[in-house]
Amino acid sequence: MKNFVRFLPLLVSLSASAQSTADAIIARELQTSRAYETLGHITDDIGARLTGSQGAAKAVRWTTQQFREWGMPVTNEPVMVPHWVRGREEARLVSPADHNIVLTAIGGSVATPAAGITADVIEVDSFDELKTLGAAKLRGKIVFYNNPMDMELVRTHRAFEAYRIAVAFRGAGASRAAEYGAKAVVIRSVGSASLRTPHTGALRYDPKQPKIPAAAMTAEDAMLVHRLLARGKRVRMHMILTPRTLPDVMSANVIAEIRGSEKPEEIVLIGAHLDSWDLATGAIDDGSGVAMVMETMRLLKEMKLTPRRTIRAVLFMNEENGSRGGQQYAKDHGKDKHVAAIETDAGGAAPTGFTTSIKGDTLTALETRTKPLAAVSANRFEVAAEVGADIDPLTQAGVPSFGLVPEPLHYFDYHHTNADTLDKVDPKELAQDTAAIAALAWILAE
C-alpha cells in the first residue's frame, strides 16, 4: 500500500471548485439530513447488533438493501466472526453484609461454574501489585481492579486517553490475575458516569494462562467494595456468569461505492462498524458512525456528485469483539489503491475535528484545502498514532488516515452500557458530523 500514499501533490492541485462543492455538501446536509432517520432504523427497527446475533445479520441485510435503493453498487464480503452470547450475570456480597452487586460480563469471558464462585475479594490497582501480592495472596481469590477513569483527562478533551489507560485492566486483567491463581476478576467499569451502570467491552485471554471469568461492576459497587476493604473488612463475593462462546459464524462487511470519474481505481474509504454490544442498541457506538457513512453516500448520490476518485463506504463487522471485519478487509483489499481512509467510531456528538496519521507539511497542505470544514467546527487536525481500529491495518501500511472526533465529554458516560440508545444523539449534531465526513471525503477524492 505504501506506494499509494504520495497523494499529496494532488491536494496542491485541488481546484477551488472542490472547496465550493464541499461548501455545498455541508450546506445541503445541514438542511436536509436524513442521518438521524437512518440511525433510527438501525437502533429502533434493528436494535442490538452483537457480532453473530440476529440483529447483526439483520443490519447487514438492511444496510445492503438501503445502499441498493439509493442506487449504488453494494457487496457483502464474507467475514468469519466469533459468536459470544451473554447469559445470567449476578453477584452479591455474602460478607461482611448482604449487598446486591451490579455487574456485567466482559465480552469473551468464560462462564463461572453453574453454582457460581464464592471467594474473597482482593483489591489491586496495577499489574505490579499483582506481582507484589503473588500467588500466596491471590490464589483462589477474586481479583478486583479498582481503576477509575482519570476524570481530569475526561474534562479536558482527552477522554480517549483516559479510556486507553483504564481499559488495560479490562483487556488483560483476567489473564494477568490467572497467572497467580486467581479464580475470577472484577474490574471497576470503565466509564465517566454511572447510575449503577456497568460498562462491558472485550477482553483478550493470554493462551498461556487458564481462562477465568471476568466482569465489570459499577462505579458504585466498586466504591462500596473499596470502602469495606479499606475498613479492614473481609469481603466475600458470590458471582454467577453464564456466557457461552459458540462456534464462529459467517457474517459480512458491507461495501458500497460511488465510482470515481477519472481515477476509479483510487479509493477514499469512509468506514464505521455495523456491530454493537448487546446491552443496548449501539446508537453512539457505532450506529452514529454507520448513519454518517450511509448518509454521506446518500447525499452525494442525491446531489448527483461524482468525484474524480472512488468513494468507498465500508461497514465493518465485529469491531467490538475481534476486529475480524477490519482484518478481513485489509487482507482482501490491501492491494487496492487507498489514497485515504476516514473512520468514524467515536460517537455522534458535535464534531471538533479529526485525528490523522499525516503530519508536517503534508498536514499543512491539507489544512489549506479543508477550510470548508470550519462551517461545522471540524477543521482541526490532531496527529495520532492510531485513528481507528478498523482502518488501523491501512494506517499502519501508510495510508493517510483520519478519525472523526465528536466532542468526547459524554461519550464514555454511555459507551458499552445499556444506556447507549437513540435519545443520546442529537439530530443536528449528527448532521454536522456527517457534513464533516462528506466534505472531507469529497476533498480527498477530488
Place this chain on the structure above:
Amino acid sequence: MKNFVRFLPLLVSLSASAQSTADAIIARELQTSRAYETLGHITDDIGARLTGSQGAAKAVRWTTQQFREWGMPVTNEPVMVPHWVRGREEARLVSPADHNIVLTAIGGSVATPAAGITADVIEVDSFDELKTLGAAKLRGKIVFYNNPMDMELVRTHRAFEAYRIAVAFRGAGASRAAEYGAKAVVIRSVGSASLRTPHTGALRYDPKQPKIPAAAMTAEDAMLVHRLLARGKRVRMHMILTPRTLPDVMSANVIAEIRGSEKPEEIVLIGAHLDSWDLATGAIDDGSGVAMVMETMRLLKEMKLTPRRTIRAVLFMNEENGSRGGQQYAKDHGKDKHVAAIETDAGGAAPTGFTTSIKGDTLTALETRTKPLAAVSANRFEVAAEVGADIDPLTQAGVPSFGLVPEPLHYFDYHHTNADTLDKVDPKELAQDTAAIAALAWILAE
C-alpha cells in the same frame, strides 16, 4: 393535639442564649460531624432496608443500640408492616422488533402469571385519555402511562412539585386502567435522570378494581416505545413480574429522647424513616435523614446540652410502602404534647431551608429567632400544606411542622433507583443539614 399548638408566645420570650447555643451547635457539627460515618453504617453495614426485610430488622437493632451507646433512653414501638418481596422483572418487545425493556416492579404490584403477559401496548398520558379510549380499546392491553417529570420545574427548585404531578400515574394508574379491562400497566419512570435507570415506588390498588401488575420502565425504554407507536407500529410487549406479598410482620419505630429540663412533657419531634426501597441502600432516601436525626441526638448529648423541652427522635418504619410507622406513632402518641415536629426525608444535599405548616405572624416571629440557620443557608421557610409523610398526621392535627429542604436538583436522579448509594451524599453537605436540624430543634425546644 390542637391545644398544644399555641407555642408561639414561648418563641417570643426565647432568650438570646438559645440563639448563641444554636450558633455553637452549628459550629460544632460542621467541625466534628459524625453524620456521614453513621450514614456509612446504615448503607454499607446494613444495606437495603425494605419494610419486612432482614435489613429493616437489622436497622432497628443497630439504631437502637447506637442511641443506647450514646446514653439516651430508647424504645422500639411495635408496628405491623407489609412484607412485599420483589422477584424477577423482565420484559421484551416482541414486535415490531426484539428489544430488551428495562423495568422494575412498582412496589406492591401483584405478579404476572408465571409465563408472563404478552399484549399490545397502548400509550396514554392522562386518566382522561383512558376514558376516551374506553374498554373497547383497552381491554386485554398493557396501558403505558408516558408522563415525564416536568424538567422546567426540576431546574427551578420545584422538583417535588414535578414529582407530585408525575407520580399520580404510579400510584393510581394500575387501578384506573384495570377499570377498563387492562391486563397490566407500565409507566415511564418518575425521575430526572436516566442511564437506563428504572425508578420504583409504591402503588395503591383501588379495592373495587381487579389488581393488575404494574412496572416502571426507564425513560429510554419509554421513549423507544413512544417512537415506535408514533410511527404507527403495533407494539407488543412480553413482561414477567414475580413479586409476592407475604403476611404482615411485626416491626418497630425507634424512639429516643433527650428529656427536657423544665417541660419534659412538651415535645419537639425530629423524624426520618428507617426503611428504604430494596434496589439500593437508600443513602438519600432516607439514610441521610436517619443520619441527621441520630447525629443531632449524639451531638446534643456530647455537648451536654439539655433543652427546656424534650427533643424526641423518631425513626419511622415503612414510610415507603404503607406509612404504617407514621400512622402508628400518631395513634400511640396523638395525645402527647407536641409543640413542633421536624421531618427530614428529601435527601442529603446542601440545605436551602424548611417547608413549614406555620404562616403569617407566627412564621415571622419564628424567622426572627432562627437567624443562626443562616450560617448553613437554611433560614428560608416556605409554607406548604404537607411537609413530610410520617409527621403528616401531626401536621393535620395542627402541630407546627417543618420539613428540611436540601437542594432538590439531583434528588430525583437517584430517588427509588439502584443508584441511591452512599457516594451520592457529600459529608460536608450532610453536616450542614444536620446542623440546620439540630439548631432548629434546639430553638424550638428552648
